Amino acid sequence: MSGNAPLDRLRAQRMLEQLESLQGRGTELVSVYVPPGKAVSEVMNDLRNEWGTAVNIKSKTTRKNVQDALSKVMERLKLFKTFPPTGVAIFAGNIASDQLGVGDMQTFVIVPPEPISIYYYRCEHQFLLDPLFKMLSAKDIYGLVVIDSKDAAFGFLKGNRTEMIKQYSSGVQGKTRAGGQSSRRYERLRDMHLNEWYIRLGGYFTEHFRNVPGLKGIIVGGPGPTKEDFLKGNYLHYELKDKILAEIDTGYTGPEGIKELVNRSREIMKDARYYDERHAVQEFLRHIGEDDGLVTYGEKEVFQAIKGMNVQLLLISEEVRRTLFKLKCKSCGAIENRIVDNDKVVEFESTLSEVKCSKCGGSVDVLGKEDLIEAMVEAAEAANIKVELISNATEEGEMLLRSFGGLAAVTNYRTF
Ligand SMILES: [Zn+2]
Numbered sequence: 351m352s353g354n355a356p357l358d359r360l361r362a363q364r365m366l367e368q369l370e371s372l373q374g375r376g377t378e379l380v381s382v383y384v385p386p387g388k389a390v391s392e393v394m395n396d397l398r399n400e401w402g403t404a405v406n407i408k409s410k411t412t413r414k415n416v417q418d419a420l421s422k423v424m425e426r427l428k429l430f431k432t433f434p435p436t437g438v439a440i441f442a443g444n445i446a447s448d449q450l451g452v453g454d455m456q457t458f459v460i461v462p463p464e465p466i467s468i469y470y471y472r473c474e475h476q477f478l479l480d481p482l483f484k485m486l487s488a489k490d491i492y493g494l495v496v497i498d499s500k501d502a503a504f505g506f507l508k509g510n511r512t513e514m515i516k517q518y519s520s521g522v523q524g525k526t527r528a529g530g531q532s533s534r535r536y537e538r539l540r541d542m543h544l545n546e547w548y549i550r551l552g553g554y555f556t557e558h559f560r561n562v563p564g565l566k567g568i569i570v571g572g573p574g575p576t577k578e579d580f581l582k583g584n585y586l587h588y589e590l591k592d593k594i595l596a597e598i599d600t601g602y603t604g605p606e607g608i609k610e611l612v613n614r615s616r617e618i619m620k621d622a623r624y625y626d627e628r629h630a631v632q633e634f635l636r637h638i639g640e641d642d643g644l645v646t647y648g649e650k651e652v653f654q655a656i657k658g659m660n661v662q663l664l665l666i667s668e669e670v671r672r673t674l675f676k677l678k679c680k681s682c683g684a685i686e687n688r689i690v691d692n693d694k695v696v697e698f699e700s701t702l703s704e705v706k707c708s709k710c711g712g713s714v715d716v717l718g719k720e721d722l723i724e725a726m727v728e729a730a731e732a733a734n735i736k737v738e739l740i741s742n743a744t745e746e747g748e749m750l751l752r753s754f755g756g757l758a759a760v761t762n763y764r765t766f
Contacts, residue, residue, distance in 0.1 A: 358463055359463050359486060360668060360723070360739055361724065362462065363486050364721060364723070364724070365458065365460060366479050366482055366483060366486070369441060369458060369477045370476070372446075372456075373445070373446045373475060373476060374415070374443050374444060375446045376415065377416075377475055378412050378415040378443055378444060378473065378475075379419070379441070379442075379443035379444075379445075379473065379474060379476060379477050380419040380420055380423055380441065380442050380471070380472070380473050381470075381471070381473075381474070381477050382439065382441075382471050383466050383468050383469060383470050383481060384437050384438050384439070384440075384466065384469060385437045385465065385467055386433055386435055386437040386466070388469065390427060390428075390431070390432065390433065393427060394424060394427055394428075396471070397420055397423060397424050397427070397471065398424070400420055400471055401417055401424075404416045415443065415444040415455075416473055418444065418455060419442040419443045419444065419455070419473075422442040422455065423440045423442045423457070426442075426457055427440070434461045435465070436462050436464055436465045437462065437465055437466035438459060438460070438461055438466070439459075439460045439466065439481075440457070440458070440459050440460075441457070441458045441459075441460075441477045442455070442456065442457040442458070443455070443456065443477070462485055463485070463486070464485050468481060490508075490509070490564060490566045490619075491562060491564045491565050491566060492506065492507040492565070492566055492569060492595075492619055492622075493505075493506060493559045493562070493565060493569070493593070494506065494507055494568070494569055494611050494612065495568065495570050495571070496571045496572045496600055496602070496603050496607030496610075496611055497551060497570065497572045497576055497603070498574055499520060499522050499547070499574075499576045500524075500603070501518060501520060502517065502519075502554065502603075503516075503518075503603060503604050503605060503607060503608050504516050504517075504518075504554060505605075505608045506562075507619070512608060512612055514608065515558050516554075516558070517604060517605075518550070518554060520544075520547040520550075521543070522540065522543045522544055522547050523543070525540070544579075548579070548580050548585045549585060551585060552585035552586055552587070555568075555587065556587045556590065559590055560587060560589060560590060565593065566595075566619070566622050567593050567595035567622050568590065568594050568595060569594075569597075569598060569611060569619070570594060570597050570598070571598040571599065571600040571607060571610070571611040571614070571615075572600055573601060573603065573607075577597050578597060581594065581597060595615075595619070596615060598611060598614050598615055600614065623743075624741070624743055624744045627740050627746065627747060628744050628746045628747075630663060630665055630738040630740065631740060631744075631747065631749065631750050632746060633760060634665055634759075635749075642764070643764035644760060644761050644762075644763070644764065645759065645760055645761060646759050646761055647754040647755065647757060647758035647759070648754070648755055648757060649689050649722065649755070649757055652664070652726070652759050653729065655759050656726075656729045656735065656759075657729075659733060659762075660761045660763060661735045661760070661761055661762070662735075662736070662759070662760045662761060662762050663736050663759065663760040664730050664735050664738070664758075664759050665738050665750060665758045665759065666723055666726060666727070666737060666738070666739055666740065666756065667739075667740050667741075667742070667756030667757070668723075668739050668740065668741050669741075669742050669751050670722060670723055670755075670756040671691065671692040671693075672690065672691055672692060672721075672722040672723075673690050673692055673695050673720070673721060674688075674689055674719065674720050674722045674725045675687065675688040675689070675716055675718075676719070677705065677707075677714040677716060677717065678715050678716075679709065679710060679713075679714050680707075680712055680714060680715060681707065681710050681712030681713075682710040682712060684707055684708075684709045684710070685717065688705070689722060702714070702716065
């Protein structure tokens, strides 16, 4: 794992797209989801049982394929002493190909970016991928808090899903005192209790939000001035202060208030979510505008710049769907790259005999093929280059794809 969350996510996404296109001839593609905390031995036992049950499958071919797939999964499982902190998903099966009767036994292992919450085994015509697709679509996490002097509600927004964490009540009395108490004493006591409430709130913020990977920001709401008083005071952990995106007035507190908060802050969250992406493309465009020569774009040019250690910031559109072929000339041995759109790959491979070496015109062999983005990212990581993945959700992202082919770089020195 590179430890780069957006890239890990994109890789998982690409792998799922690839798996989605695969079919078994019979009900024979095996999917296994293991949540964190399971013992390897327990999962092995369950799969051994499934292997035994598969004896009852009527079709001889299907039976053999299912058992082979289960054996492959168990082989992979044996490589784990314990499972990763997010669990693991393993897929195996005999992949149907165009040539009748010729199948290809393949195994795929995915360590997901977030914990798997289900434990199951399935055997179907296709791999079962929904749980992972759903996980990946829940991209960003926001903290949500609604407070007033009486209570507080904490929640998350994960993708489009709102999740309540916990509610607390302050125990602070209302502004109007009961008869008989001295008004100054009442005020003083109330302030003291409010101060204690704010200190408690600060603790809850830390408890719920400080160690949340992928937390993009926190939005604080509530009726009245309590939220402002709390945020102005020195009650929040300094790391969380920087995460506060907005204070928003709501009519409600509690779960109703959280819902209201989500509805009122859509725009703010959208801005925060795409801030880094837009910022990166804008920097690229600024260099273009100033014509200072500190940019390059296009596959060949960008690869060249990476190779020459001349990239400061690499921009890759998530929408690029291309494959990089590494070719070797059969006559002169020269090695060269060819980049082909994914939907043209089959055609390219079937007409390989017409592809000629650009040096001597000889025919070529394929040394390897790889997803273009994957190849770019690997090269960039090896050279310690900062990579920003750009979605199509912003105008800047669309422009990167439309006008610059989806691949661009800010360079260290002039290239032209
Ligand atoms: Zn050649």
